[in-house]
Amino acid sequence: xxxxxxxxxxxxxxxxxxxxxxxxxxxxxxxxxxxxxxxxxxxxxxxxxxxxxxxxxxxxxxxxxxxxxxxxxxxxxxxxxxxxxxxxxxxxxxxxxxxxxxxxxxxxxxxxxxxxxxxxxxxxxxxxxxxxxxxxxxxxxxxxxxxxxxxxxxxxxxxxxxxxxxxxxxxxxxxxxxxxxxxxxxxxxxxxxxxxxxxxx
Numbered sequence: 001x002x003x004x005x006x007x008x009x010x011x012x013x014x015x016x017x018x019x020x021x022x023x024x025x026x027x028x029x030x031x032x033x034x035x036x037x038x039x040x041x042x043x044x045x046x047x048x049x050x051x052x053x054x055x056x057x058x059x060x061x062x063x064x065x066x067x068x069x070x071x072x073x074x075x076x077x078x079x080x081x082x083x084x085x086x087x088x089x090x091x092x093x094x095x096x097x098x099x100x101x102x103x104x105x106x107x108x109x110x111x112x113x114x115x116x117x118x119x120x121x122x123x124x125x126x127x128x129x130x131x132x133x134x135x136x137x138x139x140x141x142x143x144x145x146x147x148x149x150x151x152x153x154x155x156x157x158x159x160x161x162x163x164x165x166x167x168x169x170x171x172x173x174x175x176x177x178x179x180x181x182x183x184x185x186x187x188x189x190x191x192x193x194x195x196x197x198x199x200x201x
Contacts, residue, residue: 022192027075028065030185035063035077037180038173042079045172046163051091051106060160075181079173081164085156088113088120088143095122100143104157113143113155120145120155 039061047057064078092110093102099112099119113120120143143155163169 026185026188026192029188030181031065031075031077033184033188034177034180035065035079038077038079038176039063041176042164042169042173045169046160049105050158050160050163051103051108052086052160053090056086056090057160061164077177079164081159081161083159083161085159088155088157089122089141091157093120093122093143102143102157113145115145115155116148118146 043054043057043061046052046061047054050057060083061079061081064080065076088100088102091102091104093100093113096112099114100122101110101112103110122141122143144152145155146152
């Protein structure tokens, strides 16, 4: 989870020309627009790093906006990422003659998954050369590895929430919000003032 806030005191002074009921509407609109940009930039940061599908990253990250607090002197958003560790299947796991390979980060080289010297595997049908021709529907193409007691467990990679909570994502979110809120708030004020001047509600 990431929190980002901005001081709106100076911007609020520009609202003298507006009706009082327009103030929270202006702040809320600017928050929504700014939050959309923050989420998009953080998603891009993670997408450029992790070897995951863009749709998976987009679906995991959401924005919560605040109501004006401290006498409307502050506004903030919260960026949230849901879900825990992600199945290694989503990191491009595939069966090869060397074993089940994957990569967590886009810049990584693919490597064979091992745990305590045991290679991971994907349950499915193989041809005479050992190539995987189809996956078992029950096991969904996920990667498993045998445990010391003879059973097996599903293998996971890092979750998106860990990346969202990282320093780079926090810094990017905070800087982007402070930059965009100023821009969006001024744009909303201009729209409201022009609307009022035309006698529109």
